[in-house]
Amino acid sequence: MLVLPKGVRHIPRFLDIDEQRALVAEIRDVVRAAPLYVPVMPRSGKPMSVRMTNCGTLGWVTDKEQGYRYQDVHPVTGEPWPAMPGRLSRLWEEVAGYPHPPEACLVNFYEPEAKMGLHQDRDEADFDAPVVSISLGDSCLFRIGERTRGGRTVSLRLDSGDVVILGGEGRLCYHGVDRIYPDTSPLLKKPGRINLTLRRVTLPADSSA
């Protein structure tokens, strides 16, 4: 029996095939305006194996000099990020349980060989808002742990249309992608997987609850 950490919710096939296709079309528009680029690790400058872009008012970026951060422009083009598609804002409203809109949607494209090491999403000012993750295309082996490194981890397969929510006690759980299962979905024209993560970055102006 697979037990997820508290605060971590996996909703298999939350999006039906038509919704997935519509989302992919919107992401293609995003990528046309804000091209995928290869992010590199702070200090070492080592490249990550995924390619990234963002939409929304802010985007998560990393480079050798300044490291992990959010900024309002694409690091290569210098242009503002494309707007958050309404479909993603609505999805957030449905599942986030948080009364303010997402500010960033990080778009990660995994080629079949790509991986993502275990990490926390901790570059946001607001940890009360969840992180909402959407899988599109090829399936992957996702691994999630506790809020400290070296704790127990559990692995689960994520398929196209699945949604994972890291909220509450699960908000800062370590997580990563160990492998992509090639040719497991016909959704994308190219082999691979798209992951979208919706985040609230800044504290809302009226967060004095």
Place this chain on the structure above:
DNA sequence: AAGTGACA
């Protein structure tokens, strides 16, 4: 530091 390699 979301990568990687040394080490047990």
Place this chain on the structure above:
DNA sequence: TCAT
């Protein structure tokens, strides 16, 4: 798993 740890150091980085």
